Structures are given as C-alpha cells and as structure tokens.
Amino acid sequence: MRADSMSATRLLYNLRFRAILYQVLAVGSIVLLGLYLFSNVSQKLAEQNIATGFGYLSREAGFVISQTMIDYKPTDTYGRAILAGIVNTVWVSAWSVVLASILGLVVGIARLSRNPLLALLAFLYVEALRNVPLLLYLFLWYALIVTGLPTVREAWEILPHVFMSNSGLTVPSLVWTRAHTIIFAALVLGGGLAVALRRHTIAERIKTGKERTTWPLIAFALLLPPALSFLIMQPEFTVSLPEKGRFRLTGGSQLTPEFTALLIGLALSASAGIAEIVRSGILSVRKGQWEASRALGLRDGLTMRLVVLPQALRVIIPPLTSSYLSLFKNSSLAIAIGYPDLVMVSNTTMNQTGQAIEGIAIFMLVYLGLSIAISLFMNWYNSRVALKER
Amino acid sequence: MTTATDIAEAQLKMPIRRDPGVERRLLHRTLKPLIGTPVNALITLVCLWLMWLGIKGSYGWLVTRAVTEGGAQACKVGQGACFPYYEAKLRFMVFGVYPYDEHWRVALAMILFLGAIAITMIPRFWNKKLLVLWGGTILTTAVLLWGGIFGLPYVPTTQWSGLPLSFLLSAVGLAFGFPLGVVLALARSSKLPAIRVIAIVFIEVIRGVPLISILFMASVMLPLFMPSGITVDKLLRAQIAIIIFAAAYIAEAVRGGLQAIPRGQHEAASAMGLHYWQSMRLIVLPQALKIAIPPLVNISIGFFQDTTLVTIIGLLDFLSTVRTAMTDPNWVGIAVLEGYVFAAAVFLVFSYGMGAYSRFLERRMRLGHD
Numbered sequence: 014m015r016a017d018s019m020s021a022t023r024l025l026y027n028l029r030f031r032a033i034l035y036q037v038l039a040v041g042s043i044v045l046l047g048l049y050l051f052s053n054v055s056q057k058l059a060e061q062n063i064a065t066g067f068g069y070l071s072r073e074a075g076f077v078i079s080q081t082m083i084d085y086k087p088t089d090t091y092g093r094a095i096l097a098g099i100v101n102t103v104w105v106s107a108w109s110v111v112l113a114s115i116l117g118l119v120v121g122i123a124r125l126s127r128n129p130l131l132a133l134l135a136f137l138y139v140e141a142l143r144n145v146p147l148l149l150y151l152f153l154w155y156a157l158i159v160t161g162l163p164t165v166r167e168a169w170e171i172l173p174h175v176f177m178s179n180s181g182l183t184v185p186s187l188v189w190t191r192a193h194t195i196i197f198a199a200l201v202l203g204g205g206l207a208v209a210l211r212r213h214t215i216a217e218r219i220k221t222g223k224e225r226t227t228w229p230l231i232a233f234a235l236l237l238p239p240a241l242s243f244l245i246m247q248p249e250f251t252v253s254l255p256e257k258g259r260f261r262l263t264g265g266s267q268l269t270p271e272f273t274a275l276l277i278g279l280a281l282s283a284s285a286g287i288a289e290i291v292r293s294g295i296l297s298v299r300k301g302q303w304e305a306s307r308a309l310g311l312r313d314g315l316t317m318r319l320v321v322l323p324q325a326l327r328v329i330i331p332p333l334t335s336s337y338l339s340l341f342k343n344s345s346l347a348i349a350i351g352y353p354d355l356v357m358v359s360n361t362t363m364n365q366t367g368q369a370i371e372g373i374a375i376f377m378l379v380y381l382g383l384s385i386a387i388s389l390f391m392n393w394y395n396s397r398v399a400l401k402e403r
Numbered sequence: 404m405t406t407a408t409d410i411a412e413a414q415l416k417m418p419i420r421r422d423p424g425v426e427r428r429l430l431h432r433t434l435k436p437l438i439g440t441p442v443n444a445l446i447t448l449v450c451l452w453l454m455w456l457g458i459k460g461s462y463g464w465l466v467t468r469a470v471t472e473g474g475a476q477a478c479k480v481g482q483g484a485c486f487p488y489y490e491a492k493l494r495f496m497v498f499g500v501y502p503y504d505e506h507w508r509v510a511l512a513m514i515l516f517l518g519a520i521a522i523t524m525i526p527r528f529w530n531k532k533l534l535v536l537w538g539g540t541i542l543t544t545a546v547l548l549w550g551g552i553f554g555l556p557y558v559p560t561t562q563w564s565g566l567p568l569s570f571l572l573s574a575v576g577l578a579f580g581f582p583l584g585v586v587l588a589l590a591r592s593s594k595l596p597a598i599r600v601i602a603i604v605f606i607e608v609i610r611g612v613p614l615i616s617i618l619f620m621a622s623v624m625l626p627l628f629m630p631s632g633i634t635v636d637k638l639l640r641a642q643i644a645i646i647i648f649a650a651a652y653i654a655e656a657v658r659g660g661l662q663a664i665p666r667g668q669h670e671a672a673s674a675m676g677l678h679y680w681q682s683m684r685l686i687v688l689p690q691a692l693k694i695a696i697p698p699l700v701n702i703s704i705g706f707f708q709d710t711t712l713v714t715i716i717g718l719l720d721f722l723s724t725v726r727t728a729m730t731d732p733n734w735v736g737i738a739v740l741e742g743y744v745f746a747a748a749v750f751l752v753f754s755y756g757m758g759a760y761s762r763f764l765e766r767r768m769r770l771g772h773d
Contacts (some may be wrong), residue, residue: 036598037597043601053627054627056631057627063486128447130454131447143758145708145747146722149743153743160736173705237588287693297406332764342613345616349714356613377612384612
C-alpha cells in the first residue's frame with residue numbers, strides 16, 4: 014500500500030513521465046474539443062437542413078463573374094467559378110508584386126539620396142502610405158476612379174491609345190493566339206538553355222582555369238528555339254488599339270475600375286514597406302565595403318553590383334518575403350470594392366449553397382497552400398544568396 | 404607653475420576666433436547636394452515642382468476653394484472642402500449610432516482610455532501599479548459603454564460604433580492576444596514535440612491566411628460550432644477572431660525575443676533550482692519581452708489599422724461610420740473626399756504617433772545596452 018503510493022509519487026516526479034503526460038493531456042483536450050465542436054456542427058446542420066460535402070462543386074453555378082482570366086460562363090460549375098476566382102487573385106497579386114517591387118526599390122534608394130528634397134518627398138510618401146489602412150485607400154482610389162474621372166464619352170487619352178475613364182483603364186492589347194503561346198514557351202526554353210550553358214562554362218573555367226569564348230554558343234542556344242518556332246508558326250502580330258467612338262471605346266483591353274483600384278492600392282501600400290526594407294538593406298552594408306571596393310579599383314556600378322547588392326540582398330530577402338506574402342493575403346480585400354477574387358467568389362457560392370464550412374475551408378486551404386509555396390520559393394532563393402559559411 | 408586646469412581655464416577665456424569662411428562653407432554644404440551636378444539640379448527642380456503642386460492643391464482644396472457656409476447645395480456647386488458637411492456629420496462619423504444623448508459617455512471613456520495609454524507609454528511608470536490603473540480603466544470604460552447601472556441607460560453592443568469601437572477592438576484584441584501569444588511562443592520553443600507541433604500548426608495556419616478569412620470564419624462558422632440555443636454576440640465573434648489573429652503574430656515577436664536569450668540564462672536558472680515556470684517567469688521572459696517591445700509596438704500599429712476589416716463583415720467601425728455618413732440622402736455623392744480625408748487624418752495621427760514612440764523605444768534600448 015505504502016510502496017504503491019510511493020511509486021505513484023515517484024512516477025509523478027519522473028521527468029520523462031511528466032513530459033508524456035503533458036503531451037497526452039494537450040493532444041487529448043484538443044481531440045475532445047474537436048469532437049465536441051463536430052457534434053455541435055452536425056446537429057446544427059441537420060436542424061437547419063444544410064447539405065454537407067463537396068458535391069456542390071460540380072453543380073451549375075449560375076452567377077456572373079464580371080471579369081475572368083479563364084473562360085467562364087454562368088452555366089459552368091461552382092468548381093470552375095472558384096478556379097476563376099483563384100486565377101483572378103493570382104493575377105492581381107502578381108502584377109501588384111511587380112509594380113510594388115519597382116516602386117519600392119526607387120523610393121527606397123530615394124530615401125537615401127543626398128538631395129534633401131528628394132529624401133523628404135520619399136519620406137512623406139512612405140509615411141502617408143504606411144500610417145493609413147489599406148482598406149481606406151482602396152475605397153478612396155475606387156471612389157476617385159468612379160466619381161472623379163470623366164465618362165467613357167469624354168475619356169482622357171493619357172498616352173496615345175491609353176484611355177482613362179470612370180469605367181477603368183483601356184490599353185492596347187495583342188490579339189493572342191496559340192502561335193504566340195508556343196513562341197513564348199520557346200523563349201522560356203531558350204532562356205533556360207542559355208542559363209544552363211553559362212553555368213556550365215563558369216564551372217568549367219573554375220575547374221580547368223582556361224578562359225574559352227562561349228558567348229556565341231550561348232546566344233545561339235538563346236535564340237534558336239524562338240526563331241525556329243517563329244518560322245514554323247508564322248504568327249500575326251495584330252495589336253488591337255482602343256479607339257474612341259461616339260458612345261464607347263472599341264478595341265484594346267479593358268482594366269475595370271475594381272481591378273485598377275485594387276492594383277494601385279496593393280502596389281502603393283506594399284511599395285512603402287518594400288522601400289523601408291531596401292533602405293535598411295543598403296544601410297546595413299558597412300561603409301568600409303564601399304571604400305575597400307573602390308580601393309580595389311572597381312567602378313561605382315561594379316561596386317554596387319558585386320560588393321554592395323549581394324550583401325544587401327542577404328538582409329533584404331527575408332523581410333521582402335513576408336511583405337510579398339502580406340500583399341498576397343491583402344488581395345483578399347478585393348471583396349470590399351467588388352473585384353471577383355477567390356474570397357468574393359467563395360462568398361457568393363456560400364450565400365447560394367449555404368455551405369459555409371466547405372466554402373471557407375476551400376479558400377483558407379488555397380491561401381495557405383499558395384502562402385507556403387511563395388515562402389518555399391523565397392527560402393530557396395534566400396539560401397542561394399545567404400552567407401555561405403564554410 | 405601652470406597646471407592642466409590653468410591651461411583649460413586660459414583656453415576658456417580666450418576669445419573664440421571665427422573662421423571667416425564658415426558661412427560660405429555652410430552655404431556651399433547646403434547647396435551642393437541640391438544643385439551640385441546637372442542631374443541633381445534637375446531632381447531638385449522636379450521635387451520643387453511636385454511639392455508646389457501638392458501644396459497648391461491641398462491649400463486650394465482646404466482654404467481658398469473651401470465651402471465654409473451653406474448646406475449640401477453650396478457644396479455640390481463648390482470645388483473645395485465642404486465644412487458644412489463636417490459640422491453636420493462629425494459626431495456621427497466619430498461616435499456612429501451610439502445614442503446621441505449619451506455621446507458624452509463614450510467621449511469620456513475614450514479620454515480615460517487614451518490617458519491610460521499615455522501613462523503606460525512612459526517607461527518610468529512601468530511597474531505593478533499599471534495593472535491597477537488598467538483594471539480601473541477597463542472597469543470604468545465598460546460601465547460607461549454598457550450602462551445599465553448608476554442611472555445610466557443601457558446601450559447594447561449593436562449600437563457601439565465609430566472610433567470608440569475601433570479602439571476597443573484593437574485594445575481588447577491586444578490585451579487578450581498578448582498572454583495567449585506568450586503561451587504560444589513558449590509552446591513553440593518547448594522541448595515536448597506534441598506541444599511544439601500544436602503551436603506551430605496554430606501559428607502558421609493563422610499567419611498563412613488573410614485576416615478576412617478568420618473574420619468570415621468567426622461570423623459565419625462560429626455560430627454553427629456553438630451548441631444549440633447559445634448565440635454569441637456579433638461584436639464578440641469579431642473580437643475573438645481579432646484576438647486569435649493577434650496572438651499568432653504576437654507569438655512570433657515574442658519567440659524572436661526568446662531566441663535572443665542565451666542558453667546560459669536557462670542553465671543558470673536551472674542551476675539555481677528554479678523549475679520551468681519559475682525560470683520563465685523570473686529569468687527568461689522579463690528579458691525576452693523587453694527585446695520584443697519594439698516589434699510588439701509595430702504589431703499594435705498594424706492591428707489598429709487592420710480592425711478596419713470588420714467593415715466587411717458588417718460591424719460599424721470608424722471607417723464604416725465614415726462611409727455610412729456619405730450615404731446620408733442629403734449628402735450622397737457630395738462629400739466623398741471629405742470623409743476619407745478625415746478618416747485618413749485620424750489614422751495618420753495615431754499610427755504615426757505610435758510609430759514615433761516605437762522608434763523612441765528602440766533608441767532608448769540601444770542606449771541601455773551599450
């Protein structure tokens with residue numbers, strides 16, 4: 014009896030036993046909570062007569078999506094509607110990332126300018142964007158486009174054949190055919206070949222110590238696939254130019270006010286963050302590095318490219334990753350101004366089918382998956398530029 | 404005999420000789436970055452032009468072209484800022500649909516709350532008495548907002564709106580998110596694999612999805628998870644979502660702090676005979692949290708801005724009341740810019756203030772360590 018209680022106490026003070034006990038308790042309570050919630054949900058769903066499962070994805074959607082990058086009509090399925098939403102999300106995020114990176118780089122360097130006026134302007138730009146919520150800016154840009162710009166009949170021609178009006182931006186576009194897709198693929202292929210060849214050349218040079226002229230071969234690898242496909246496919250380059258008619262604009266492609274407002278809003282607010290990241294990255298490279306590199310006889314451009322940027326990138330990449338990720342997640346604010354992204358399409362789907370759990374699960378999984386994909390890619394890139402410690 | 408002090412005194416008495424070239428050099432130093440090279444001169448010109456456009460535009464809108472009297476009609480004709488709109492709608496934009504006669508209560512609560520924040524921001528007051536201060540503030544604020552006792556009429560949460568609601572959502576979110584975040588951070592750096600995995604999954608899932616999806620979950624899915632017959636207030640549901648979201652981000656900031664604490668501190672604590680919770684509470688966390696303060700302040704700024712997202716699930720926060728004011732039939736389509744400029748100015752003041760405070764803290768900590 015006494016021995017039993019002794020051993021029970023001893024067991025309780027055993028570190029291994031306690032570690033296992035804690036973990037079993039934690040996992041057990043989560044499983045119990047999950048079961049409890051599950052039983053609540055199934056009871057509620059049965060009471061309210063809501064169907065479950067993902068069967069609805071293959072049913073006809075029956076709602077219109079105002080703009081899609083892939084073919085979609087109301088008679089298509091819910092699954093296709095959600096796919097169109099995903100493509101829209103990726104499309105607007107990708108363009109915003111490109112714009113934000115360029116703007117952020119320029120503003121970040123401007124912040125460090127020795128010209129006080131330029132530095133001041135860049136500072137004002139960053140603070141004005143960082144301290145006001147993105148959602149407010151989205152509403153503001155949208156309101157300015159819809160109420161501030163002239164009607165289509167009096168559209169402003171801001172550049173030749175680029176029109177701005179309260180129904181968005183109209184730009185010239187290429188009439189895209191299958192031939193163009195093939196040539197594009199050939200271009201990518203040639204680029205890949207050229208990069209591989211160049212790598213090989215450098216590796217050879219390091220191994221043998223002999224410099225060999227290989228650039229003609231690389232140029233050949235780069236140009237051959239596109240040239241071949243061009244000759245075979247014989248594509249036509251028809252550019253559709255927007256023209257102002259009596260009542261509407263014809264031709265070109267139309268960027269809707271929703272897309273334009275979202276693009277501007279996302280790109281501007283992310284560019285402010287990126288500017289700060291670039292600035293701190295460049296500042297993190299010590300002055301001695303510049304001086305040492307000049308002492309070695311490198312010109313300013315080469316100093317920047319070979320000495321400063323590689324070191325600055327190391328500091329820049331990790332925060333840049335999280336800033337791209339937050340841009341991507343912020344694109345979900347599209348629903349506030351009516352751009353049909355993944356969240357908005359899912360929301361319409363949930364309203365029509367009443368299957369909220371499935372709808373939310375789908376878009377959370379998509380965001381999670383894409384977030385993980387982006388961070389894996391950026392981590393891979395980061396490991397390439399990171400300090401190689403031997 | 405001359406000593407060192409004598410020399411120093413003699414030097415002090417010597418007249419300061421002014422270098423005649425100093426002013427010229429100063430002028431040269433100021434002007435060189437502005438017009439030193441042709442490119443620089445061009446940049447300066449472009450900047451001056453942009454600034455002139457900005458100042459002319461805002462001055463014209465705010466002062467010369469501003470409509471100061473008359474009603475909606477005058478503003479419809481006028482091209483500048485519409486001050487009658489502010490006169491008519493300011494209280495609605497700030498306090499929303501909270502009963503008009505009770506606005507003083509919210510205003511008082513907000514003053515108390517901001518006062519408490521101001522006191523908390525001064526490092527000299529960082530001690531246990533702050534907890535008492537905050538306990539008192541929260542209790543008073545809750546009595547003022549809800550009412551129902553001391554002769555104050557009861558105001559349901561459905562009427563809480565405007566700027567006070569934005570403050571409330573972010574403050575309560577951070578207040579509850581903070582302890583939860585610390586626990587998550589500790590769990591994530593725990594040696595027990597199951598606990599670590601639970602924390603990692605929770606944190607990474609929340610950080611991998613947009614806030615709006617968590618708000619949707621709280622507003623649409625949470626009612627389904629509750630047992631029959633129990634309904635959760637809409638405001639509380641949004642608040643829970645914000646707390647969970649805040650906790651995941653706070654956990655990462657705290658984890659950064661935890662990682663910066665050298666192993667020796669843990670080992671020394673164990674050698675002193677402290678068990679896990681004692682060593683965390685007395686040795687590790689005080690140091691880790693101090694390091695995590697600047698990122699935590701930055702997270703707070705972000706959260707204050709992110710609370711605007713509750714607009715999308717239909718709560719009347721500040722941005723939402725500003726937008727509702729625009730749809731007043733008397734003013735619809737007239738004062739769009741006015742509303743947004745006002746809201747932006749309010750956010751700018753608070754966020755910039757907090758950002759400046761964060762920079763002050765960082766400077767202070769750097770000085771403290773060296």
